[in-house]
Amino acid sequence: MSERDTERSVSQTVRAQLALRDMILSGRLRPGERISELQAVDITGVSRTPVRLALVRLEDEGLLQAIPSGGFMVKAFTERDILDSIELRGTLEGLAARFAAERGVSARSLEPLKECLADLDQLVRQDPISVEAFSAYVTMNARFHAILNELSASAPLIREIDRVSALPFASPSAFVMAQSALPEAHQILLLGQDHHRIVVDAIENREGARAEAVMREHSRLAARNLRLAVRNRTHLELMPALALLKSSAE
Amino acid sequence: MSERDTERSVSQTVRAQLALRDMILSGRLRPGERISELQAVDITGVSRTPVRLALVRLEDEGLLQAIPSGGFMVKAFTERDILDSIELRGTLEGLAARFAAERGVSARSLEPLKECLADLDQLVRQDPISVEAFSAYVTMNARFHAILNELSASAPLIREIDRVSALPFASPSAFVMAQSALPEAHQILLLGQDHHRIVVDAIENREGARAEAVMREHSRLAARNLRLAVRNRTHLELMPALALLKSSAE
């Protein structure tokens, strides 16, 4: 039904954007491959005008790269690019946390964040964590990060964080599912949750430097997950984002 | 001549983008004002297709805001938004400097930065600084920042810095010209140049934390300039970016 709704109500541009993004992330369009407008028309079934807009949007989303002579190609990323993007997100989220801490947040507006924290606590408490719980964790984790960013009350900053997190391998939840297959899974989850706890505490006590530092460190868990998961090589299918890696690592 | 070249060789899309950006920054399109495609067609003289692309590009450049029901309006910024954008740029440039310092930069690739530093030294040495020298300073300062960012050797980071600096009030040179009218002008220039000197030194000695901290502080000079210039209210014409401020400050 929601499928139907999507097909009917959403604009052709958005539909094309979703279809193309899916093709890229699933690896059916390989990094470096040129993607012509007509090809995109074939894929998406809409005409060139919305396809063109979709391509432009995917370009500034960072998934495509403009070719000087015209047209677009699928962007390729190195492992270093991915790690830098994660560090970048951590830096921005750190700034958001610092803003929240330094500028002060009312007890009332801190409430949703604390509720979210409690929900996450509930989830990580199970010892062998079920796949469903992992999935719920991903959702709730994204929510936690979103609320935290909002607390910065800085529109320009939130905009940039959203932008950076749109890269499939830079989002706070990018490698959580991959992590679920690791033996260290539970321990990493507990570490992450402790970071969450600390940042809430730091904001409450207006400790800007502490809030910033812990969010930076928090993002490095994603980097650690990435390295572990790539090394183990099993469950690469849990990380669709890796389809964008330059061939060497594939 | 370059005018001619622009008119001839550049695509209609780019031409429309430039014309519209100019209209916005010059204040002829006021913040909050809706800008219809047909209106934009009248302004730019090109047809709706390239106009549309130009509008989309200006949206993700941050100058326009999409209206939910379709179309775009000129984005309005608060003084707080501007200050946050400056802090944001400082944070990103700080990260770039830290990357450069921690990862190490060869003496050879540090050379252009040092040359740039020496050129800047030459410029700030004059005591009553001429307007021409100020103008030259703006150019050279932009060059210094560009080289510094490149030294991070991080494509994703450079991309974001460029993006943030594209906002007319967030670029490293945004308020330098405005500053030229202030009595404190020379002193501020010397402070900024000292920051430049320190960051080069820190990178050379692989002091990541120092390089990061000084670039953050460096960006706050822009915030200080902004505040001073707004308070003095003279020479607001040197800061076209302020056309985007929400009405209160105008």
Place this chain on the structure above:
DNA sequence: TGCGTCGCTACTGTATACATCTTGCGTTCA
């Protein structure tokens, strides 16, 4: 056999016509 040039093909850039939707104003009814 290699290099240069010519021509073709297929792509992107642009304009415009048509369809759909939203918004605002006017009219009518309670």
Place this chain on the structure above:
DNA sequence: TGAACGCAAGATGTATACAGTAGCGACGCA
């Protein structure tokens, strides 16, 4: 007199036709 409904105007969303250009291949000449 106020509110709600309907219509009209103008906006955006979409499709497509046409023009211009770049890239590639083939052919010819040295």
